Amino acid sequence: xxxxxxxxxxxxxxxxxxxxxxxxxxxxxxxxxxxxxxxxxxxxxxxxxxxxxxxxxxxxxxxxxxxxxxxxxxxxxxxxxxxxxxxxxxxxxxxxxxxxxxxxxxxxxxxxxxxxxxxxxxxxxxxxxxxxxxxxxxxxxxxxxxxxxxxxxxxxxxxxxxxxxxxxxxxxxxxxxxxxxxxxxxxxxxx
Amino acid sequence: xxxxxxxxxxxxxxxxxxxxxxxxxxxxxxxxxxxxxxxxxxxxxxxxxxxxxxxxxxxxxxxxxxxxxxxxxxxxxxxxxxxxxxxxxxxxxxxxxxxxxxxxxxxxxxxxxxxxxxxxxxxxxxxxxxxxxxxxxxxxxxxxxxxxxxxxxxxxxxxxxxxxxxxxxxxxxxxxxxxxxxxxxxxxxxxxxxxxxxxxxxxxxxxxxxxxxxxxxxxxxxxxxxxx
Numbered sequence: 001x002x003x004x005x006x007x008x009x010x011x012x013x014x015x016x017x018x019x020x021x022x023x024x025x026x027x028x029x030x031x032x033x034x035x036x037x038x039x040x041x042x043x044x045x046x047x048x049x050x051x052x053x054x055x056x057x058x059x060x061x062x063x064x065x066x067x068x069x070x071x072x073x074x075x076x077x078x079x080x081x082x083x084x085x086x087x088x089x090x091x092x093x094x095x096x097x098x099x100x101x102x103x104x105x106x107x108x109x110x111x112x113x114x115x116x117x118x119x120x121x122x123x124x125x126x127x128x129x130x131x132x133x134x135x136x137x138x139x140x141x142x143x144x145x146x147x148x149x150x151x152x153x154x155x156x157x158x159x160x161x162x163x164x165x166x167x168x169x170x171x172x173x174x175x176x177x178x179x180x181x182x183x184x185x186x187x188x189x190x191x
Numbered sequence: 192x193x194x195x196x197x198x199x200x201x202x203x204x205x206x207x208x209x210x211x212x213x214x215x216x217x218x219x220x221x222x223x224x225x226x227x228x229x230x231x232x233x234x235x236x237x238x239x240x241x242x243x244x245x246x247x248x249x250x251x252x253x254x255x256x257x258x259x260x261x262x263x264x265x266x267x268x269x270x271x272x273x274x275x276x277x278x279x280x281x282x283x284x285x286x287x288x289x290x291x292x293x294x295x296x297x298x299x300x301x302x303x304x305x306x307x308x309x310x311x312x313x314x315x316x317x318x319x320x321x322x323x324x325x326x327x328x329x330x331x332x333x334x335x336x337x338x339x340x341x342x343x344x345x346x347x348x349x350x351x352x353x354x355x356x357x358x359x360x361x362x363x364x365x366x367x368x369x370x371x372x373x374x375x376x377x378x379x380x381x382x383x384x385x386x387x388x389x390x391x392x393x394x395x396x397x398x399x400x401x402x403x404x405x406x407x408x409x410x411x412x413x414x415x416x417x418x419x
Contacts, residue, residue, distance in 0.1 A: 008205025011212065022216030029226050030203060033233040071322070072330040079322070129238035147204060148239040151332065154206045173200040177193075179235040180228060 009073040016064050024064070028057045031074055035081050043088065052088060056081045132182045136175060143168055144175035196228060203232050320390070323369075324381065327388055327402050334365035334402055342366075345409075345416045356403070364403025364410075368417070371398070378414075380407065394418050 015023035035056055040049040059080050067076050133141060142161060146152045154172075158165045198215050201207040207215065219225045326333040339349040347357040357364055375392040389401045391414040399417055401410045 011205065011209065012202075015212070015216075020213075020216070022213075022220045025220060025226070026202065026216060026229065029229040030233050032230050033237050037237060071326055072333075075322070075325045075330060078325055126238045129235065133235075133238065145239060148236045151330075154204065169201055169206065170197065172204065173197040176200050176232050176235055177196065179238075180231045183231055183234065 010069060013064065013067060013069070013073055016061075017067075024061055027073070028060075031077055032057075034074065035077065038078070038081060039085065043085075048088065052081065052084050055084055059084070128186065129179060129183060132186075133175075133179060136178055140171050140175040140178065143171035144179075147172050195225065199225065199229055200232065203229065320375075320379070323390070323400070324388065327367075327400060334367050334400070337367055340366065340368075340417070342413060342416065344419075345412050347413065359409075362403070362405045362409055364401050364405040366402075366413070367400045369398040369400070371396075378407075378411070380410075389414075 009027060012023045012027050016027060032053065036049055036053045039052045039056075040046070043049050043052065056077065060077055063080070067073065133144070136144070139161075143157055146157045146160065147154075152160070154165050154168045157163075157168045157172075161168065163171075195215070195218060198207055198211060199219065202212060202215060219229065342349070342357055346359045347362075348359070350356045350358045350363075357366060375390060375398060377392070379390045381388045386403050387401075387405060387407075387410075389405070389407070389410040391399050391401070391410060393399060393414060395418050397417075399414050401413065
């Protein structure tokens with residue numbers, strides 16, 4: 001079955017709608033960096049970005065039944081973050097609102113994202129990662145960028161690169177692993 | 192372990208076999224290291240999108256990128272304030288200090304964001320446009336859902352091999368037509384990495400969006416051709 005980026009989350013979203021916390025946690029971990037980075041660019045505050053990101057995903061969990069799939073899931077998540085950012089703007093004396101009372105339905109653990117936050121604060125880190133990607137073997141870089149930048153499905157990448165789908169899957173994984181290794185060795189260790 | 196991680200990578204892309212998902216989710220739930228691995232995959236993707244995510248709102252009356260913020264965003268009152276809000280809300284990881292913007296301009300932005308008029312605007316308008324622009328930049332398929340349009344009269348061919356893209360050899364773009372008006376009375380456009388997003392209201396009430404490596408004059412010609 002042909003997949004595209006618009007429906008790549010659909011199965012996980014459906015599972016999350018059915019109350020599958022594992023599926024929701026997967027989506028949250030997947031999109032946390034993008035949400036956090038967006039909020040940080042706006043607030044310039046680690047603490048406020050943490051709070052807003054956490055509030056974003058609490059709302060996503062609470063409102064996921066209303067997501068109809070008219071747009072990409074991340075677009076919908078982003079809208080929720082935007083609305084929270086509006087409230088941030090509207091409250092002149094923004095007071096931290098810990099969401100303890102709201103998370104009794106779901107235990108959200110963002111502790112695993114501490115390193116991500118540290119890295120995102122330094123925009124140079126993203127430049128370093130991008131530079132590293134440019135040094136990767138062409139086959140890995142091509143598969144990875146076709147997927148991440150162009151939103152191509154594995155099947156489409158398979159056709160474009162004239163390689164089996166299994167090889168495409170492996171190359172994208174190896175590319176991600178290389179980038180993660182680079183981040184862990186070169187960036188996190190330098191914090 | 193690599194087998195598990197490869198499956199996480201595949202699920203990240205929505206490409207894992209359905210019957211493998213539940214077991215994998217249970218494994219990830221029990222392992223904080225795998226959860227961090229997943230977020231690092233997300234961060235790796237963010238790095239790829241970094242340039243594209245630096246979105247700059249450009250007023251249609253001036254194209255001097257150098258002084259976009261100081262000269263344009265504050266040039267026309269309410270619209271300028273709304274542009275600031277929209278732009279800041281949809282920027283990913285933008286670093287204002289890297290955009291050659293003075294501290295004074297940055298302070299003006301902060302002031303405009305917190306102004307009453309800006310808040311009012313944010314509350315009552317731009318909502319649909321924000322959705323639209325978010326879809327353009329976040330959903331690669333959003334611009335590819337419509338039938339191809341014959342643009343040969345303005346020098347562009349539909350490039351089937353590259354999906355629903357149009358090209359004249361030098362300029363390449365995607366196009367989408369909305370039947371409903373988005374409340375626009377003039378052309379709005381944004382710089383999105385190396386690409387441009389033009390949202391052009393047509394005389395017949397429709398709105399056309401062009402996204403790609405294309406000049407404003409070409410975008411205008413194409414838009415005009417759609418109503419002839």
